[in-house]
Amino acid sequence: MLADILQSLPQVLVDGIALGAIYAVIALGYTMVYGILELINFAHGEIFMTGAFIGVAMLILMTGMGWLAAMPAILALILVLVVTSILTGFMGVGIERMAYRPLRNSPKLITLISAIGVSFLLQDLVRFITEYKRGNYILTGPSMFNEQFSIKFSSISSSFSDAFFKTSTLILIIAVVIMMIGLDFFVNKTKWGMAMRAVAQDRETASLMSINVNKVISLTFFIGSALGGATGVLFAVQYGTIDPYIGFILGLKAFTAAVLGGIGNIRGAMAGGLMLGILEMFAAANLQLLTGGIFGAEYKDVFAFAILIVVLIFKPEGLFGKAVTEKV
Amino acid sequence: GCNSSGGSEGSNGGGGSGKVIKIATQTPLSGGSATLGESIKLGAQLALEENKKKFEDLGYKLQLQPYDDQADPKKGVANAQLIGSDKSILGVVGHLNSGVSIPSSEVYEKYKVPMVSPANTATEVTDRGLKTVNRIVARDDFQGPAGADFAINKLGAKKIFVIQDKTAYGTGLADAFKKAAEDAGAEILGYEGITVGEKDFNGVLTQVLSKKPDLVFFGGLYTEGGQLIRQARDKGIKIPFMGGDGMDSSTLVEIAGDAVTDVYYTSVAADASKTTEGKDFSSKYKEKFNKNVESYSAYGYDSMSVLLKGLEAAIEGSDGDLPAREKVAEEIRKIQDFQGVVTKVGFDDIGDNKFAKVYIYKFSEAKYPGVQEGEISK
Amino acid sequence: MNKLTSKLKGNKLAQIILLVLYVLVTSLSLYLAQASVTAFLLLLFSLLLLYYTELPDRLKWLIAGVVLIGVIPFVSSTGPGYQSYMEVATVVGIYVAMALGLNIVVGLAGLLDLGFVAFFAIGAYTYGIFATGQAANFMPFGTFPLSGESFWIFILIGCFVAALFGVLLGIPVLRVKGDYLAIVTLGFGEIIRIVFNNLDKPVNITNGAMGLASVKPPEIFGYQFVYPNQFYFIVLAILFLVILAVRRFEFSKIGRSWKAVRENEIAAQSMGIHLVRTKLLAFAIGASFSGMMGVVFAAKQTFVDPTSFTLLESITILVMVILGGMGSVPGVILGAAVITILNLQVLTEVTNYLNQLSLDGVISFPEALAPAKMQRFIFGAILIIFAIYRPQGLIPSKNPVFDEESLKEGSKKHRKEQITVEPDKGFQA
Amino acid sequence: MSILQLKDINTYYGGIHALKGISISVEKGEIVTLIGSNGAGKSTTLKTISGQVLPKTGSVIYEGKDISKQPAHITAQTGIAHVPEGRRIFPRLTVKENLEMGAFIVKDKKVIKERMEQVFDYFPRLRERLTQKGGTMSGGEQQMLAMGRALMSKPSLLLLDEPSMGLAPVIVEQIFDIISDLNKEGMTILLVEQNAFQALQIANRGYVLQTGEIVMAGQGNELITNESVREAYLA
C-alpha cells in the first residue's frame, strides 16, 4: 500500500501544487480584505470568476482577430493578465465603494449580507452577458500552453512514477510565486503595506497618523481583486472551461485555506492554500487505498475539512497566525 | 386516509371559450442544465400548440404552464405543490433530472397529477410503482448493461475504472454499469466519486493512471465529463472513455475539444435527424423557436403528445367538465402503441416504455453528435 | 400622514379597529379573488402591523393566533391556490424555526455558524431512515418502515439527536473563536452533507445520493397528514412552542449568560459563567429547533436527500437572521418570512407571470435574460439594498425595559437583609 | 498670533449635543489646558480639532486656515498631532512600527531614525521593547508609546488627551516634565487632564468645561486658586 502511495506521489504533488497555488492566491484576497475590514468578502470568489471570464473573452477576441497567432503566446498571456487584473482591481474598488463603505460603521455581519448579495449579483451578471453573447454560459477558451511534459521521477528512484503536467501548470506556478513574493514584500516591507496593517487594527487612529483610510482600503481591495482576477485567468488557461459558478466552490476552498493558514496572515494564506491543494489531491488519489476501499475520493473534502478542524483545535489561530493572548 | 383537501371543485377562472386545461412542464430553466431543460419545454410547447385546435373543438382551452425546477429537488417539490393545488393542471411533462423527479413525483402522486418524463433514466423513478409516473425513455438498468456489453464485447475492455458524480443519476447509472460489467466478467479496478461543480479531477485521474485500466466509465453529466476527459488526456491517459446519456451534449465537445476522440456514450435519445419524422420535427422546431434541437427536444414533444392523448381519452364522457386527474393518469398508463416522432410509446404496468431503446455513439472527432455505433432494444 | 400616525399612537382602540378592518378587507379580497398572491401577502402583512400596535402582549398573541389558526386557513381554503398558500406558509414556518435556532447561536451567543443546516439534515435523516425501509439495512431487529404514528415521537428524537450533534460539534469548536469558528462550522456542515451523500457503502444507511423516498407521512388515530394544509398546523404548533421557548430563554439567566459571553468572554467568566457549558447550550438548543423541523421536513417532502442541505442553505438561514436583525426575535421571524416568501412565492410568481407573458407573445426577452434565470440577480440586489438601508436589520433587537418603580419597592428588601448602613447618597457625583 | 482658534463650535453625536458653542484660542508656544469632569466634552473638543468628528457649526482656524471640514488625515499632515484618549496604539504592530506610523508622511529614513532616537531619550523603556507588540505592553508603557508616536511627526501643535491616566506618579511627573520640555522647545500644547492640579500648574492658561460649555477661563495659577474650581475639580 505504501509503495502504491509513493508511486503516485510525484503526480499528486504536481497536481496538488497547481491547484493549491490557485487556492493560495484567492486566499490572499480573502485574507487581505479580512485583515483590513474583518469582513469575509464573499464576493471575492466572484471577482476571481469574473477575471476568468474577462481573460477568456480577451483570448477569444484576440484569436478572432488573429492576434493570438501573431504574437508569442506568453506575451499574449501577460497582456491578458495585466489588463484583467487592472479591470478586476477597479471592480473590487467599486464594490467596496458601493456595497461595503456605506456599512463601515454598521454591525460587522451586515456587511456579510451585502457581500453575499454582490456575489449573487455578479454570478448572474456574468452569466447573463456570456449567455447573451454566446448562447451558453459555459465558456471554453482557446487552448494554450498544452504541451505536455513529464518529470522523470522514475529515474531518481523506481519507487516513483513519472509526473505528467502541461506548460500551463508551470506558468501557473511561476506566476503565482511571483505574485506572492511581490505581495509579501509590499505588505511587510513598504510603507503602504504598514499603513494597511495599521488601518486594519485601528482606523480612527490611523487617520491621526496622516493616513487616508479610504485610500488604503481601496488600495487593499484593488490589490486583492487584481490578484484574484489574474488568478482567474490562470485558472481558465489551466482548466480550459469556466462557468459563472466556479467562484463559489473555489472561493469557499480558498477561504478555508486562508483560515487554515491563519486569517489575516499573508504567508499563512499561501501556505494554507498549498497545503489544502496537496491534501485534497492526496486524498482523492489515496483515500481508497488508505481505507481499504471503504472511503473513496468522494471523501476528499471531508478529509480536508477534518484536518482543518484538527489543526484549528490544536492551533486555534491557524498555522501561521500568532496567538494573540488578549491583554486583560 | 381522510382526504381533507379534496372538497370543493370550485369554479375555475377559465370561462369564455370552454374550460381551461393546463399542462405543466417542470424542467430546469436556469442553472447548469438549463439548455436541456429549455429544450424539453420548447418541445412540449410545440406539441401543445399543435393540439390546441383539437381540444378547442372538444370545448377546452389548452394552456402551457412552465415551471423551473432549477435541477433542485427542493424547488421541484415546492413547484409540485403549486402544480398539485392548481386544479386546472391535469398533467406534467418533466423532469430532466431523476434526482428531482423522484421527490416531486411523490407530490404528484398525492394530488394524482399524471407525469410523463422525457429524460429520467433512474430505476427508482418508476420502481416505486406510482400510478401517476411514466417515462418514455429507457432505464438505467437497461442503459448501463447495454454500455457494459458494448464496452466488453465490442471494445474488448477487461479492466474498467468507474467514476461517478455522486448524484442520484450518476450513482444509479454507474452502479448499473458496474454490476453488468462485473457479471460479464470484467474486472473493476476502481469505483470513485467526484464532486459536481469542481473543475479539477486530477486526484482521481492519478488513480486511473496508476491502475492502468483499459476503459474508464463515467456516470455523470457533460460538464464534469468533459473536464474529466480533457484532464485525463493531459495526463497521458489515452484509453477509451465511456459515459451515459448525461454525456449526450454538444457542450461536452466544446469543453473537451480534441480530447473527445475515442469517447463513447450510450444515450436514451435517438438522433432526430435519422428519420424523416425527426427531420420534419427539427425544422418545425427551428422555424418556431429559431433554435437547433437538442437531444431531448423531441422527447419533450413526444411526452406532451402522449400526455395529451391520454387526456383526450379521459375527456370522452366527461360531459364538458374537467376530467378527473385519476382518469387522465389511468388513460395515459393504458396507452400501448403510440407513435411519436422519435419513439414508439407503450407503457407497462409501472409506467416504463416498452419500446424504449438505447443508442450507442462514438466521438471520433470533435464534433457533436457522435457517430451512432449501435441501437439496442429490449 | 405624519399626523395620522401621531394620532394613532397611544390610541389603542383605533389601532384595534384599524387592524381588524385591515384583516377583514384583505381576508375578503383573498376570499373573493382566489388565486391572488397579493391578497395573501397583504393578509400576512397584518401580522407585522399587529406587531407594531401598542396592544398588550397577551392580546397580540391572541389576535395572531386567531389570524394564523382561523382566518388564514379559512379564507384561502376555497380556491385553487389553497394548498400552495398553505405550502408556502408551512415552509415559512420551518425556516422561521430554524432561523430562531440560529439566532440563539449567532444573535444571542455571538457564535458565527455557517454550517447550521447540518442539524436540519440530521433531523430529516433521523426520521427518513426509520420511516422508510432503509433502517432494515443495518438494524437487525424491528420492522421498518415504522408507521406514521412514530412521527410524533420522532419530533422529540430529532430534537435530541440534533442537540446531541450540536454538543458534539461544540466540543472541538469551542477552542476557536470568531471567524475561525465560522469556517469550522462550515466544515462540519459540509462533512455531514458529504457523509450523508456517501453512506450507502459499506453499509447502506442513508441511501447516498439517491436519497430516501416514500417517507411515511405522519399519522394519528388513522388520520394521515399528507397535504400542506395539514402540515401547516403541525408546523404552527411547533413554531408556537419554539417561539415560547426562545422568548423564555432570552430573558432568563441562560439568555443573559449567552449575551454576556457574546459581549465579553473574559468578563463573563469572571462573573462565574461557565464558558464551555454556556456555548454548548446555545449550540444544542439552536440545533434542536432545526432537528425538529428536519423531521417535519422529511415527513412533508416524503423524500430526503443531501442536496437539500447545502452550504447555500446555511447561508440563506444566516441571511434571514442578520437581515431580520440579530438577536431580535420578531426581526428574525420577519427576516425568515421575507426571504422565504421572496424565494418561494414572489420571485416564482413574478417569473411565472413574465414567462406566461412571453409565451403569449406579449413581451419578449432575450433568452439569457429570461426572468426565470434572473432570480439570483434580483435576490442579490435585494440583499444589498436591504443591507444598506436597514443595517441594523428589519426589526433591530431591543433590550428589555424594566419598570423602575416596581424595582424600587423590591430593592428595599435587599437593603435590610444585607446592609447595615444606610447607603443612599454616597458615590454619586 | 493664535496658532489655533475655535469659534462657536457645536458638535453632535447623533442626537447628543456634545459641544455647545465653544470658543477657545491657543497662542503659539503656549500650554493651554482643558479641565472638566467626566463627559464634559474635553475629548470631543480635541477630536473636533483633529478632524475625527466634524462640528455642525462654527470654525476651527489653524494657522489662519479654516480646517473645520478637513478630514483627519489631512489635518495630521499639517502639523497637528493628537494623542488620543485611551492611547489607541496599534496592538499588533511592534513598538518600532508604531513609532514609524507616527512619521508616516516623512520620506527620509534618516530623519525617521533621528526622531526615533529623540523619542527614546524621552522614553528609554521604548528602546528596550522595540520588537514587542504594542498590545501586550502595560498601560503606562502604552501611554509612552502613544506620546512617542505623536512626537515622531514633529508637530507644531500637540493635542494630549489625559496623558497621565493610569500612570505611576513618577511617570506622571516625567510626563509633565516632558510636556514642559517640549513646550520650551517651542511646541504648542493643548492638554486635556483630569489631573487638574498638575495640569494647571504647567499651563499658561486654562479653560473649564462643563457639559459642553466653557464656564470659566483664565491664567493657570488664577484657576488653581479660584474657589469654585477648587470646589468642583480639585477638592
Next chain:
Amino acid sequence: MSILTVSNLTKQFGGLVAVNSVDMTVEKGSITAVIGPNGAGKTTFFNLITGVYQPDNGNVQLGSTSLVGLKPHEISRHGIARTFQNIRLFSNITVLENVMVGLHKQLKAGIVGTLFQTKKVREEEQRAKEEAYHWLEYVGLAKHLNEDAQNLSYGAQRRLEIARALATKPKLLLLDEPAAGMNPRETRELTEFIHRMREDLDVTIVLIEHDMKLVMQISEQIFVLDHGEKIAEGKPAEIRNNVKVIEAYLGKSAVTPA
C-alpha cells in the same frame, strides 16, 4: 486571619518575567493596595489570582482552598470578583442586565425551569431584578438602569463594573485602577465609597491604583511591585518613606504630598 495567601507566584511572557516569586498575605476585612510602576506586573498579578492567566509557578490560596488550575468562573464561585483596568462591560445590554449577570451563580434556574417558567423561576427572576437594582442604587446608577452600558460616561462605567462585581457577593474584591480617569473630586468620593463597601458588605478589598492620595488614605497595607518583584510591603507611612519605592515609583514630589 488571612483570607488570601499568595506564595512564590511567577508568570513569564516569553522572556519577560512579569511576576516573579511574589509572596503576599491579605488579612480578612482589610483594604490592601498594590502599587508599582507601569509594567510592574500588577494587573498580571490580578490575572493570576482570578485565573485569567495560569501561573508558571507558585500558589494562590483563598482561605484554605488553592486556586491554581481553576478556571476564572470557578474562582468567581469561590468568592473573588474583580474590575478591569480596561473596562470590560457587556456593552450592548442594559445597565441592569449587566448587574444581573453578576448574580448568575446565585440563580438556580435550569433549562427545564426556564422552559416551563415555574413559579420558583419567576420569583427568582423577579428577586434578581430587584437585587440588581439595589446594587445600582448602591453605586448611584439607579436612574440609568435601562440604558445600554456602552452609553454611560467613563466614570459611570467604572461604577457599573463595581456594582456588577458586588453582585457576585464576593469575599474578596479586586479593583484594578478604579480611580483612573476620575478627577480629584470624584476620586475623593470613590475613596469614601470603598470605605463604605468594606463596612457594609464585609468584603476584603485589594486594589491597584496610581493615585497616591487615594492609596495612602485608604489602605491598611501596601505592596509594591517592580519588574515583577515585590520590593516593599508595609503601612502607608512606611511605604511613603521607603527609598526604594520613592525611587522606583513615587518620585520626589510624592514625598511632600499636596
